Amino acid sequence: MKKIVEVAHKFIAEHQDLDIAVDFTCGNGYDTKFLSECCHQVYAFDIQEGAIAKAKTIAQRSNIEWILDDHANVDQHVGAFDVGVFNLGYLPGGDESITTNADSVITALDKALQIAHKPALIIIVLYPGFEHGKKEAKAIEAYVEKLDSKHYDVSILKLLNRKDAPYIISIDVKGEDEAVPFTIPFHLIIGDTRYSLSKTFVEFNKLDSYDVQKVMYKDLLSVTYVDQKRLSFTLPSNDTVTLDTSMVKKEVLKDIYMCMYLVRKRNGINEELQSEIQLENC
Ligand SMILES: C[S@@+](CC[C@H](N)C(=O)[O-])C[C@H]1O[C@@H](n2cnc3c(N)ncnc32)[C@H](O)[C@@H]1O
Structure with a gap:
């Protein structure tokens, strides 16, 4: 059998449409590196500064956000995700x-299941070969066994003929996300004029020369890059408005990025997004 993490990576690689990833335990960064190569954006957690420093030398892509914090606080840093790994x-x-x-893994899992996209995949690699790891694995199994099978498929991949070998639990989050409107305060540039908007993306009304009414992301015809900093949104009327991403807060950019992702996915566009513009401009 391959090394257990290679098996975990293979599981993940078989899934399509993995856009946002969370590495809940980045350690030396090998999982983060893998995720950064198959997803557009990765959030990588660890509680050790030294681990993150080492991981940065292994996983060097600009689509990684390093988070020195307990993964139990995942909901404070991540809005939604498609694939999560606990090693x-x-x-x-x-x-x-x-x-x-x-305790912290179960808290993190609990929160992760609330913010996960539908569908999503969570992979846990467990190491029962030492006393603490054995207890940890038992507690996590007890937690995942109780997950409602209507919403989650929980499976286990284990070597039955090698006692205490590392093994994998995978949680498939079932279903499909509902289309929800986004609340995005941002700046629009129409001609040479910049409009500062703090109303909702869904409902902002008359804007001097331009009337943008009830634009929901699902109504947007397309979202494209004008350049490294600016995004162009094509409205239902076929007109376009430009968003200057350098003027937008990081939390808001995450929503915009999500909006862009959904519009492009709906339009069948799978090409690489320049998600690094978000990080550079924050
Ligand atoms: C087995 S290592 C991860 C290996 C890593 N994924 C890799 O590819 O090298 C486990 C990591 O989890 C981190 N860790 C432990 N408790 C944590 C917590 N509550 N939140 C985030 N990271 C944690 C440890 O500091 C350690 O670096």
């Missing part, structure tokens, strides 16, 4: 007393 245990080559624990 449990301690940092290989690091301090073995700093290890994941069932």
